[in-house]
Amino acid sequence: MLLLVNSPFCTPASPSYSLTYLYTFLKNNSKLEIDVFDANLLFHQLKFAEYGEYFQLLKNILAHKETFNDKKIKKSFFDTFEKKSNDYKQTSFRCYSENNKKIVLGQKPEYFAEVLNAIVAKNPKYVAFSVVYFSQAFYTQELILALKEKGIKTIVGGPGVTAPLKKYADYYLENEVLLLELLKNGEEESKNIEKKDRKEYNKQQEHIELDHSKLNVSRILDYSIWPLDRYFISEPVISLRTNSACYYQQCAFCTHHQSAKYLEYKLEDIRDSIIASGVRNVYFSDDMISTKRLLALAEVLKPLEVSWTCQLRPTRDLTSEILKTLHDSGLKMIMWGIESGSDRILNLMKKQTNTKDIAAILKSSKEAGIVNVAYILFGFPTETKEEFLETIKLLKDNSEQIDLVSTTIFGLQKESPMYETLEEYGISGIQVENRTVLDPKITYTVSSGLSHEEVKKLRRGYAKTINNISKFPASFNFFREQMLCFVGKN
Numbered sequence: 001m002l003l004l005v006n007s008p009f010c011t012p013a014s015p016s017y018s019l020t021y022l023y024t025f026l027k028n029n030s031k032l033e034i035d036v037f038d039a040n041l042l043f044h045q046l047k048f049a050e051y052g053e054y055f056q057l058l059k060n061i062l063a064h065k066e067t068f069n070d071k072k073i074k075k076s077f078f079d080t081f082e083k084k085s086n087d088y089k090q091t092s093f094r095c096y097s098e099n100n101k102k103i104v105l106g107q108k109p110e111y112f113a114e115v116l117n118a119i120v121a122k123n124p125k126y127v128a129f130s131v132v133y134f135s136q137a138f139y140t141q142e143l144i145l146a147l148k149e150k151g152i153k154t155i156v157g158g159p160g161v162t163a164p165l166k167k168y169a170d171y172y173l174e175n176e177v178l179l180l181e182l183l184k185n186g187e188e189e190s191k192n193i194e195k196k197d198r199k200e201y202n203k204q205q206e207h208i209e210l211d212h213s214k215l216n217v218s219r220i221l222d223y224s225i226w227p228l229d230r231y232f233i234s235e236p237v238i239s240l241r242t243n244s245a246c247y248y249q250q251c252a253f254c255t256h257h258q259s260a261k262y263l264e265y266k267l268e269d270i271r272d273s274i275i276a277s278g279v280r281n282v283y284f285s286d287d288m289i290s291t292k293r294l295l296a297l298a299e300v301l302k303p304l305e306v307s308w309t310c311q312l313r314p315t316r317d318l319t320s321e322i323l324k325t326l327h328d329s330g331l332k333m334i335m336w337g338i339e340s341g342s343d344r345i346l347n348l349m350k351k352q353t354n355t356k357d358i359a360a361i362l363k364s365s366k367e368a369g370i371v372n373v374a375y376i377l378f379g380f381p382t383e384t385k386e387e388f389l390e391t392i393k394l395l396k397d398n399s400e401q402i403d404l405v406s407t408t409i410f411g412l413q414k415e416s417p418m419y420e421t422l423e424e425y426g427i428s429g430i431q432v433e434n435r436t437v438l439d440p441k442i443t444y445t446v447s448s449g450l451s452h453e454e455v456k457k458l459r460r461g462y463a464k465t466i467n468n469i470s471k472f473p474a475s476f477n478f479f480r481e482q483m484l485c486f487v488g489k490n
């Protein structure tokens with residue numbers, strides 16, 4: 001039996017998309033016995049039961065229309081939510097960090113026996129971990145080592161897989177076809193591949209194209225495999241993707257696509273997944289969706305009467321009319337990749353956006369009834385203090401249109417396109433610091449503009465200004481799925 005496991009730690013707001021897809025793909029293409037287990041959810045139920053109950057009981061409050069119509073009630077709800085969510089965020093982050101430190105020191109993390117026993121009790125031959133976030137790498141590593149001692153084979157895959165995980169797991173596989181092959185062919189073929197050659201083997205295999213004539217590539221996902229009513233949220237939200245990757249793939253800092261082939265998934269599969277799940281809130285986790293595709297998606301979603309959200313680049317083809325059509329189909333919230341209020345920085349980032357269009361699009365979106373979340377990326381290499389302040393100005397000038405601001409500080413990543421031409425970005429003096437569980441940390445110096453420390457200081461200094469622009473509690477940045485449930489009621 002193959003057990004697909006979601007490891008601690010990540011926020012247990014909704015089930016794993018990648019494991020749901022993997023389950024569906026393997027079920028559609030084999031008669032293998034497959035089960036799923038959300039170890040992350042179990043950990044949080046054991047450690048943070050009180051918070052879980054609070055988030056689930058929000059459904060009773062959100063069921064009353066007065067919560068949204070009465071300003072006083074809404075404020076009181078937001079204040080309590082902010083306090084509870086911040087408590088939870090701080091407590092849980094401290095807990096993750098303490099447990100990760102324990103693992104680095106060779107100690108067992110909390111609830112390890114409970115999580116391990118729950119996995120072993122299912123009697124799996126193979127356990128596959130989809131590691132989406134680096135924060136899952138530590139606990140996954142401990143589980144792999146413990147399962148190994150029990151003679152259970154382990155498999156890892158996903159964007160958060162680190163070099164140590166590749167080393168400790170029996171198999172590191174880059175896609176679902178390789179996993180299917182491994183499971184179907186048994187271990188015989190794989191046994192012949194020496195561990196040291198596995199990476200090479202994966203490389204050779206990674207260009208396998210899905211043979212549509214032989215493989216069932218239906219993406220009608222079965223979310224009923226998860227305990228949907230036990231997540232830390234007022235009502236279930238499911239994640240779906242409409243494409244395999246971003247079609248644009250040009251932003252200099254982006255590591256999301258890594259030149260992945262752009263494939264569009266069947267809209268009928270998306271529709272049928274939503275209908276089968278019975279869930280009213282859909283979080284499209286695509287990094288970007290084209291306008292043409294959004295309109296096609298809207299047509300499919302409108303009759304379903306669901307609330308949905310997605311991430312978009314603010315490009316001028318998103319006209320008022322189009323945004324209205326999208327809102328009518330249930331698009332309640334857009335997370336906009338605004339990044340900067342400086343046109344020079346936007347050009348350097350290769351966003352192909354500009355501040356004039358951004359302001360116009362935010363206005364049209366707001367007028368259409370959509371809630372706008374603004375993603376901001378401070379400290380892009382060579383950004384000056386004046387350019388940092390241009391971003392603050394853009395946020396202030398458009399504050400009426402912006403519901404929530406989400407800021408982050410630039411970090412250089414090897415997988416980003418800009419890593420190939422660092423001199424273009426004034427970057428030199430690269431330093432790579434190896435870490436025990438995570439991949440190496442990269443630091444650098446810039447020829448001009450703000451240093452990392454200066455950006456951090458400026459962001460701290462403007463935190464209050466930024467918070468005052470947001471109409472929603474800042475903690476919704478941590479609970480976007482919950483925010484969707486909330487805005488879906490309006």
Ligand code: SF4
Nearest residue numbers: 246249250251254287
């Ligand atoms: S940042 Fe977004 S729009 Fe830009 S390449 Fe990455 S995924 Fe695509």
